Amino acid sequence: MAETRNAPVEMSNPPHQGILRQENLVLRTIFGYANEKHTSPSASTGSLPSFLGECFPGSSMKDLLLVAIDVDAPQSYNKANIEQHLLHIGISILDSRHVRDLVHVGTHDAPVAFDRFITNYQFVIGNSHPARAYTASKKFLWGESEPICRSELQTRFDGLISGRDFVAVLHGTCLDLRILNDLNVTSLSRAVYIFDTNKVAQWPLQLHYRLSLRTLCETLGIPFTSGHAAGNDAHFALRALLMLAVRDAQRLTRVYGYASISAEVVLQRLQDIALAPRPVSEEDISATARIESHRQRKVANLEKKWLKRAMKQARKKQRQAIAGASDDFSDKEALDEEAIRAELERRHF
Template structure:
């Protein structure tokens, strides 16, 4: 069996497959539901996935290698990275859950058609960030996300967002880092891990094969020389995980003699992985608060569209709860806006205080220099007086010596 990393090389088109095998290493007559390397429990690939049909159509670098020289032309795989923040809160049976869902999608069609008319490499990984929870938590998560706009949702909408972004008509490879926890949340949300999913790859396990050791996502990105920022934001982590995956594929080829086509592909993968990170956008607290308000209002409208009989039978309790929830949400939004203003005011006060302190230190430095100059002048004057005293003493001694030699003046001594 191939290792997990050999599988990822397969779907990137850096290894070709044996004749007669399809995606996942299955024969053409095999069902995609029996994807190799994954059992019915949807385990993460560990000891090697059955070969995936190459998405880039590259030949094996070794003509006599175990996979021959078949040029695979299937380039229709989606690499989907998923990351959750606040896993326990999302899976908890509570009314209010605080968590984030990050999704990043790399379409291998873009890799195979990367011509001047293709999307720029900075936009080849499309990233989404969804957040649920109290307004202050949502505002903090939105402020940290680097790759676009954070969308506030209810926890019950997470599965809907996943299904709307991930097309089940395409072959999909799921990617994550330390993916066991994220996999638990996907099961909790009733996300189908079998339909159109070829395999699940964990960059931590692949890093152990390429780098001889694993570690946190931060450690792996640092060792690979991949730019990153604001980790532990679901959308950011979802974006940086496939970047790490591509760089691991590139690193596995170091020291090999490559065909020109393979080298071009590796250069493209490296360019995508090391493309610049967008500058952190200015966070508009008021605009985000308005989004939260619209979200709450949409939920209230959905509640009003219930069957009339059901509304009448449960009118008093739910209506009161919705009204109370609306008040709480508005209070929380106002509190978040005030907190944002207060943090801006504190930042301004801190900057002014720092400037005043620097001015005080500068003034104090002038005073100290003046004191030092006065002390130096006093020391010079004292030294001059001492020199004069010493000269006077020498003159007196010379006069006494002369007087002692004189017979008349000697009588005075």
């Protein structure tokens, strides 16, 4: 008797649990939605910065600005030729005081346009590529691009943060921070923290790899569009950070089973802002045109098939009539082949 062996059982790998990083603990601390146990540093996260802003009175949420920054530069960028490069600098800002006010005042009295709480800017430095500058300006969804000199960027940035405590938000930090350093934006050194949304996303979304900004936003349900325009990318990176806080809190609740009512209200407001409607983009218009064109082609093909089928049936009835196969056949029941051909020509088939 032949020996039988059990087939090897294939073991599926459990889903990746994600990497808990320092960024996650800082995000919990800033918005105050986690207890002390889940904001305490560990060996994997390292110690937290000693200062992350002052809390609002009677609240665990921090009083600061969230400043998202994106730099659009050519692939050939290098500091030695910085004067020859066309650079777009996108900056989007959310004041946590707006979130606090939304929590305290509520939104029951009247509909709230949540997207208005984020202010957006797109600065253009250099004029070596007018066509590229025009394209990026045209794609910017929240106003007009502002041409400035390289030496003005530091002053404009200081004016936007107005001496407030702030955290910086970027999607992938290395190149952008290097270019901002080359542009002498020294105020970034005053940020109480610098978030990289790529790193923040690891634990809430249980990832072991990094996502593009478009894929990250789509995963979070954020209505992303018109990427690779610095002002748009900065805006959506900020929305992504807010929604990652919501997903982080949801995973904390699933894993550890706790949530406070006050934290739920804060998180609901963050989600309202992150998922708020956005302006219509050229990408949307093009997509709508493609859908309509496809619909029209589909309708035309259906009409063509129907007319051809009608012609085929008319011929069959005519043959039956000639052969005497149909005693109750009448001229009124027969479709005129010439009329059908004329209809086909009229519809340009």
